Amino acid sequence: MTTFQTCCNRLLAAAALASLGSNAAAHTVHTGPHSQPLSTLNIPQVEQSVDALLKQYSLSGNDELLIAARWQLPPAEAPRSVPELLQAAWLAQAEHDFNRARLLLKQVLARKPNSGQAWLLEAAIADVVGDSAAARHACGNVLLSVSPEAAVVCFGAIADSTPQKRIALERIKNLPPPSSDSHLRAWRWSVHGELARDLGFPDTAEVLFLRAIAIFPAVQTRATLMDLYFQQERYHEALALSNENEAVPALAVRRLLAQRGMGEDISAAITQFDKLFQTWLAAADYRHAREMAMFYIDLKPRVSLAFRVAQINATLQKEPEDLALLHRASILQQETRDN
Numbered sequence: 001m002t003t004f005q006t007c008c009n010r011l012l013a014a015a016a017l018a019s020l021g022s023n024a025a026a027h028t029v030h031t032g033p034h035s036q037p038l039s040t041l042n043i044p045q046v047e048q049s050v051d052a053l054l055k056q057y058s059l060s061g062n063d064e065l066l067i068a069a070r071w072q073l074p075p076a077e078a079p080r081s082v083p084e085l086l087q088a089a090w091l092a093q094a095e096h097d098f099n100r101a102r103l104l105l106k107q108v109l110a111r112k113p114n115s116g117q118a119w120l121l122e123a124a125i126a127d128v129v130g131d132s133a134a135a136r137h138a139c140g141n142v143l144l145s146v147s148p149e150a151a152v153v154c155f156g157a158i159a160d161s162t163p164q165k166r167i168a169l170e171r172i173k174n175l176p177p178p179s180s181d182s183h184l185r186a187w188r189w190s191v192h193g194e195l196a197r198d199l200g201f202p203d204t205a206e207v208l209f210l211r212a213i214a215i216f217p218a219v220q221t222r223a224t225l226m227d228l229y230f231q232q233e234r235y236h237e238a239l240a241l242s243n244e245n246e247a248v249p250a251l252a253v254r255r256l257l258a259q260r261g262m263g264e265d266i267s268a269a270i271t272q273f274d275k276l277f278q279t280w281l282a283a284a285d286y287r288h289a290r291e292m293a294m295f296y297i298d299l300k301p302r303v304s305l306a307f308r309v310a311q312i313n314a315t316l317q318k319e320p321e322d323l324a325l326l327h328r329a330s331i332l333q334q335e336t337r338d339n
Contacts, residue, residue: 096317119146186213193207202231209228236258249291292313297310
C-alpha cells in the first residue's frame with residue numbers, strides 16, 4: 001500500500017498561527033464583488049477576525065477562508081501594523097508565496113526583533129524552501145522570544161536526518177509537562193508524534209497524534225495520522241478522521257484512498273476530482289500540487305502528468321516528503337519509458 005507523509009513544517013506554521021490571536025488586529029469580513037470565490041468552496045458568511053479565519057483555515061483547509069482574510073487586510077502599499085504584517089506573512093505562506101512571506105517577516109523583525117510569531121513562521125518557511133541554516137537560526141531565536149520548550153519543539157519540527165531526529169525526540173521527551181497553552185501543547189504532541197513515527201514507534205505516534213487532534217484537529221495532523229493508519233491498513237479508522245463535506249485535497253485524496261482500501265466504488269469521485277484538478281492546473285494554481293501529484297500517481301494514474309506536477313511541487317516546497325514524491329514519480333516515469 002502506498003503511503004503518504006505530511007511534514008512538520010505545517011505544524012510549525014500552525015504554532016506560529018496559534019500565537020497570533022493575542023496581538024492580531026480585529027477586523028470583520030468584507031463582502032462584495034471582490035470576495036467572489038476562486039474554487040468550489042464557499043466563504044462562511046459570518047464576521048470573524050483575520051486570525052480567527054486563519055485558525056479556521058488550519059482546521060478546515062478551506063481556501064475561501066484565505067480569500068476572506070486577504071480582503072480584510074490593508075492594501076500592500078498601505079501602512080501596516082506588526083500584527084497585520086504577521087497576518088499577511090502567514091497568509092502568503094499558506095498561498096505558497098514564500099518569498100513574499102519572508103520579506104514581510106523581515107519587516108516585522110526590523111520593528112520587533114523579539115517577535116516569537118515571526119521567528120516561528122520564519123523557521124517553518126525556511127524549512128519548506130530548503131534553507132536549513134535559516135531555519136535553525138530562527139529556532140534559536142525562539143528560545144528567548146517564546147520559551148525554551150517552544151525552541152526544543154521548533155528544532156524537532158525541522159529535524160531531517162535520523163541522528164537529528166533521535167536527538168530531537170530525546171529532548172522533547174525530557175521536557176517538563178507541556179505548556180498550558182492548548183494550541184502550543186497540540187503542536188508539541190504533533191511534532192513529538194512525527195518524530196516517534198519516523199524513528200519506528202508507530203504506537204507512540206498514534207497516541208500523540210490523537211492527543212493533538214483532540215485539542216486542535218488541524219488538517220495536517222489528521223492527514224498525518226491517516227497516513228499512519230494506511231501503513232497498517234486501518235482504513236476505517238483513517239476514514240473516520242475526516243468527513244465527506246471536507247473538500248480540502250489533503251483530506252479528500254486520503255478519503256478516496258481509505259474508501260478504496262475498504263472496497264468502495266470511488267469512480268465517480270475520481271472523475272470529479274480529476275475535473276477539479278485539471279481546472280486548477282489550467283489556471284496554474286499549484287497550491288495543492290502535492291495532493292494533485294499523489295492523485296495522479298495512486299488514484300488516476302497519469303504518469304507524465306504526475307511527474308510534471310511533482311516537479312512543480314518540488315520547486316515550491318523542498319521538504320523530504322516533496323522530494324520523495326518527485327523521486328517516486330520519476331521512477332514511474334522511467335519504468336513507463338522502459339516498457
